[in-house]
Amino acid sequence: xxxxxxxxxxxxxxxxxxxxxxxxxxxxxxxxxxxxxxxxxxxxxxxxxxxxxxxxxxxxxxxxxxxxxxxxxxxxxxxxxxxxxxxxxxxxxxxxxxxxxxxxxxxxxxxxxxxxxxxxxxxxxxxxxxxxxxxxxxxxxxxxxxxxxxxxxxxxxxxxxxxxxxxxxxxxxxxxxxxxxxxxxxxxxxxxxxxxxxxxxxx
Numbered sequence: 018x019x020x021x022x023x024x025x026x027x028x029x030x031x032x033x034x035x036x037x038x039x040x041x042x043x044x045x046x047x048x049x050x051x052x053x054x055x056x057x058x059x060x061x062x063x064x065x066x067x068x069x070x071x072x073x074x075x076x077x078x079x080x081x082x083x084x085x086x087x088x089x090x091x092x093x094x095x096x097x098x099x100x101x102x103x104x105x106x107x108x109x110x111x112x113x114x115x116x117x118x119x120x121x122x123x124x125x126x127x128x129x130x131x132x133x134x135x136x137x138x139x140x141x142x143x144x145x146x147x148x149x150x151x152x153x154x155x156x157x158x159x160x161x162x163x164x165x166x167x168x169x170x171x172x173x174x175x176x177x178x179x180x181x182x183x184x185x186x187x188x189x190x191x192x193x194x195x196x197x198x199x200x201x202x203x204x205x206x207x208x209x210x211x212x213x214x215x216x217x218x219x220x
Contacts, residue, residue: 022058022059022060023059023060024086024087024088025057025058025064025083025086025087025088026057026058026059026060027086028082028083028086029043029054029057029058029072030058032076032078036076040054040055040058043072043075045128045133046071046075046188047068047071047072047074047075048071048124049068049071053068063087064083064087066084066089069083069084069087069089115207115211118185118207118208118211119211121185121208122178122181122182122185122208122211122212123181125180125181125182125184125185125188126177126178126180126181127177128180128181128184129166129176129177129179129180129181129183129184130173130177130180134180134184135166135180137184137187138163138166138167138180138183138184138187139167141187142159142163142183142186142187143163145186145187146159146160155209155210158209158213159182159183159186159209162179162182162183162209162212163183165179166179166180166183175216178212178215178216179212179216181208181212182208182209182212185208186208186209
């Protein structure tokens with residue numbers, strides 16, 4: 018651990034080193050710009066609870082560890098209005114709107130065209146399915162998407178849309194975290210439905 022860094026900076030730095038990740042990679046996963054991550058690590062900026070939630074999801078480490086390292090109480094201080102509102106937004110979220118999901122899909126559609134996006138699908142999809150231990154029509158459709166994407170069965174536009182749905186499913190930065198049941202599955206299902214609708218419109 019680097020003792021010259023604040024506790025949260027050392028914690029994030031250690032996790033990056035442990036996983037051989039760059040700050041750029043963490044930026045892509047969290048959608049927090051690289052400069053902000055650097056300032057948080059170096060103690061030049063205090064992370065918000067939204068930042069910590071995204072770090073927690075990306076690293077797969079309980080939020081409580083990030084809260085402790087950043088100096089937040091385990092239960093948010095409701096006298097601190099801004100932090101409490103952010104915390105409430107994270108934990109007491111409502112089902113996403115189609116527009117929210119559509120915006121995320123557009124981001125992932127661009128990423129699906131890159132080698133890094135294709136690698137992410139190849140390395141993470143099956144592990145995500147296994148981790149959720151979930152089944153149903155939308156999981157079956159995602160598996161169908163996965164095989165098409167891996168075999169590159171489709172036009173570039175179709176594959177980009179399919180890749181977007183897959184990246185949305187496996188990414189830790191979807192609109193609602195998977196562990197908020199049952200809302201955590203609502204946006205995944207909506208993403209699949211939107212992509213199916215877009216694919217059908219292309220046929």
